[in-house]
Structure formats: structure tokens, C-alpha cells
Amino acid sequence: MEQTSSNVKWHAHSVDHAQRVQMKGHQPAILWFTGLSGSGKSTIANAVDALLHKHGCHTYLLDGDNVRHGLNGDLGFSDKDRVENIRRIGEVAKLFVDAGLVVSTAFISPFVADRKMVREMCQEGQFVEVFVDTPLDVCESRDPKGLYKKARKGEIRNFTGIDSAYEAPVQPEVHLKTADQSIEASAQHVVDFLVAQGLVTLAE
Numbered sequence: 001m002e003q004t005s006s007n008v009k010w011h012a013h014s015v016d017h018a019q020r021v022q023m024k025g026h027q028p029a030i031l032w033f034t035g036l037s038g039s040g041k042s043t044i045a046n047a048v049d050a051l052l053h054k055h056g057c058h059t060y061l062l063d064g065d066n067v068r069h070g071l072n073g074d075l076g077f078s079d080k081d082r083v084e085n086i087r088r089i090g091e092v093a094k095l096f097v098d099a100g101l102v103v104s105t106a107f108i109s110p111f112v113a114d115r116k117m118v119r120e121m122c123q124e125g126q127f128v129e130v131f132v133d134t135p136l137d138v139c140e141s142r143d144p145k146g147l148y149k150k151a152r153k154g155e156i157r158n159f160t161g162i163d164s165a166y167e168a169p170v171q172p173e174v175h176l177k178t179a180d181q182s183i184e185a186s187a188q189h190v191v192d193f194l195v196a197q198g199l200v201t202l203a204e
């Protein structure tokens with residue numbers, strides 16, 4: 001993004017990132033859930049958030065539909081708006097990481113380049129891409145909001161998987177196949193990855 005604001009300076013703060021992280025007792029991270037509408041991003045991210053919270057992690061959940069009511073209420077679903085949507089979410093998630101939290105984000109985030117851009121904003125190991133891999137026909141049969149039905153009838157245009165692209169992750173840190181895996185198993189899979197990476201330790 002081109003920087004248009006001028007005469008702005010970066011302030012050094014008295015309390016730094018390392019001090020904030022030390023207080024939490026776990027490492028900060030972005031758990032970036034990506035997948036088609038209805039794939040299970042929100043459901044699984046919510047289950048992961050609850051598990052981590054239960055074990056004493058300071059977490060936050062940024063969810064697609066909710067953020068589009070506020071921060072990104074001015075954006076639609078053209079490719080250009082989706083790019084800006086993900087850029088803003090990336091910046092917000094980065095602030096949560098700076099504050100020391102484990103932040104889960106549940107956005108379709110259809111483009112490889114945008115997910116890479118967010119990864120590059122993070123320190124090594126802090127960006128965990130979670131591919132919620134659910135075939136289109138399964139998402140469509142779930143259709144939790146009735147949006148696929150509308151998209152098939154032409155009532156919604158640029159719908160991901162129908163007439164708008166979804167670029168699957170090439171090497172996600174976590175790959176969930178929800179057609180064969182329960183919500184609980186998927187959430188545990190994500191938490192197990194975080195533990196294995198030493199990002200969190202689970203308090204009883």
C-alpha cells in the first residue's frame with residue numbers, strides 16, 4: 001500500500017513487545033484460518049479459541065462477518081475490496097500479536113498473495129496458516145446461511161467458489177479436512193500444532 005500520510009513519526013514506547021509477551025506466559029501468534037464459505041472456519045476457530053482460553057492463553061477472534069459490520073463495512077466482494085479487507089485484517093491481527101495475544105482470524109482470504117503479505121508482516125513462526133479444506137459440494141450442502149442457494153440463482157454475484165476464485169494454500173502449517181474430521185478433532189489438531197511448535201503450553 002502506498003503511504004499517503006506525511007509528517008508522521010513512529011513513537012518508541014516504554015513497554016515493549018518482549019515485556020508484554022513475558023506477562024502472558026505463551027508466545028503470540030496469528031492463526032489464519034482460510035477456506036470457502038461454509039468450510040468451517042468460524043466454527044473451528046471458535047472451538048480453538050475456547051480451548052486456548054480454557055488453558056490460560058490470552059486470545060482474540062476476528063471473524064469475517066463481524067468485521068465486515070464495522071471496520072470493513074465499506075468493502076464489498078470485488079477482488080480489489082477483498083485485497084483491502086485482508087490487508088486491514090492483517091494490520092489489526094499484527095497489533096494483537098504485538099500486544100502478545102494468540103489471535104485467530106476467520107476470513108475466506110481467497111488469494112495466495114494476500115495471505116503471503118500478512119505472513120511477511122509477522123516474525124518467523126508467528127503466522128500459522130490453517131487451511132480449512134472442505135470440498136465445494138460439501139460447503140454447498142451445508143449452506144449455513146443459504147448463500148450458495150442465492151449465488152446459484154444469480155442473486156449474489158462474485159461468490160467464492162461459484163463465480164469468484166479461491167486459491168488454495170500450497171504449504172499451510174495446518175491442513176484440516178472437515179469432510180472426514182469432526183469439529184473437535186480439527187480444533188485439537190490446531191492446538192496440538194501450537195504445542196508442538198512451543199508456542200503454547202497447556203495449563204491443566
Ligand SMILES: Nc1ncnc2c1ncn2[C@@H]1O[C@H](COP(=O)(O)OS(=O)(=O)O)[C@@H](OP(=O)(O)O)[C@H]1O
Pocket residue numbers: 036037038042064065068077081082083085086106107108109110145147156157158159160164
Ligand atoms: N460474494 C461473496 N463471496 C463470499 N462470501 C460472501 C459473499 N457475499 C457475502 N458473503 C459473506 O461474507 C463472508 C466472507 O467475508 P470475508 O471477509 O471472509 O471474505 S474475503 O476474505 O474478503 O474474501 C462469508 O462468510 P463465511 O461464510 O463465514 O465465509 C459470507 O457469509
Ligand SMILES: Nc1ncnc2c1ncn2[C@@H]1O[C@H](COP(=O)(O)OP(=O)(O)O)[C@@H](O)[C@H]1O
Pocket residue numbers: 035036037038039040041042043044106142144178179181182183186
Ligand atoms: N466437521 C466439521 N467441521 C466444521 N464445521 C462443520 C463440520 N461438520 C459440519 N459443520 C458445520 O458446517 C458449518 C460451517 O459454517 P461456518 O463455521 O460458519 O463456516 P465458515 O466460517 O467457513 O463460513 C457449521 O454449521 C458447522 O456446524
